[in-house]
Amino acid sequence: MADLLPDHEVSRVLVVVAHPDDVDFGAAGTVAHWTDAGHEVVYCVCTDGQSGGFDLDIPRAEMGAIRRGEQEAAAAAVGVTDVRFLGFVDGELEADRELVRSLTRLIRELQPQRVMCPSPERDWAILPRSHPDHLAAGEAAIRAVYPAARNPFSFPDLAEEGLEPWTVREVWLSGHPESNHVVDVTDTVDRKIAALLAHKSQHPDPDALPTRVREWLGANAVRAGLPEGRLAEDFFVVSTG
Template sequence: MASVLPDSEISRVLVVAAHPDDIDFGAAGTVARWTDAGLDVVYCICTDGQAGGFDPTLPRSQIGAIRRAEQRAAAAQVGVRDVRFLGFVDGELEVTQDLIRALTKVIREVRPERMLIPSPERDWNLLPRSHPDHLAAGEAAIRAIYPAARNPFAFPDLAASGLAPWTVRETWLSAHPTANHAVDVTDTFDRKMAALLSHASQHPEPDQLEPRVRGWLAATAERMGLPRGRLAEEFFVVATG
């Protein structure tokens, strides 16, 4: 198991995701625990989720605005008020200097001690976790964490605008092929579900979502050694400070 910083040593957390709803599937129960503990959590969503949805009659031009609104509503369910969108295109996310710079800028603005990002490593056992956008967001985020955000000579225009270098002490990877840390989210599961159901444009059969997610989290808890009946989210945690 990983050596994880106690929440008492953390004041700010930055969560990066490729699409609206990624955080809610992977980590909303954990985020609710953090906000309950008094941590200030900020979301940074790389795309507007323009390729999502299930209704072919809904104009594609409207999807981005709908999904931004849904993500803000979902974030509020778990105590997050600051949600930032980078505006890249769903399905076209790549590890570019533009994306790394955008994430570096947000890191220097928020100055988090802890970050939660998508895994940049593909999980061959559960391929949908490793959407190409997720992998790109994760790789760009870790490049922003190290070395760009802490390097005073990386993206000098950011420093010139007053955004000083910042070192993130700890990084949590979501949807990594292996896990070394589990968070018991039994007591925040209802809020996780409320967050997920806020993404109404993504769920043609919302009544089927709760049992499916409960099953996933119960299996995770059992695999990670939690007592029977508990629910857990899992991560790969690394020291980056």
């Protein structure tokens, strides 16, 4: 099991994802626990999710704005009020200098003790978890955490703007092929489901969603050895301090 930072040493968490709704599928129940504990949580969404949805009557040019609004509503359901959108193109995300610099800037600005991001490693057992944009967001976030955000000689123009180096102490990977930590989200699952349902443009059958969510969270709990009837989100946690 992972050796976690104590709650009293965490004041701010940065959650980096590729698309609107990624955090809600992977971690909204955990985020609700964090905000309940008094942690400030900030979402950084790398793309506007322009390639998502199922309704052919919605013009593609409108989808980005729709999904931004849905993500803000979803964030509010679990106590998050600060959502940042980087505006990269859905389906074209790359872990390049521009994205790493953007995330480095955000880390230095916010100074989080903990960062959550997608795993940069592909999970062949559940391939949809490893959308190429997820892998790119995860890789760029890790590069920003180490070494860029803490290295005074990386992106020196940021230091010239007053954004001094910052060391993130812990990274939580979502969608990793292995897990070393689970969070019991039985008591926050209703808020997680509310967050997911806020993404109306993404659910052709919203009535089926709560059952599906509870089934996969229940399977996570069983694998982790939690008592019968519990629900869990799973992560791979890495000490980076």
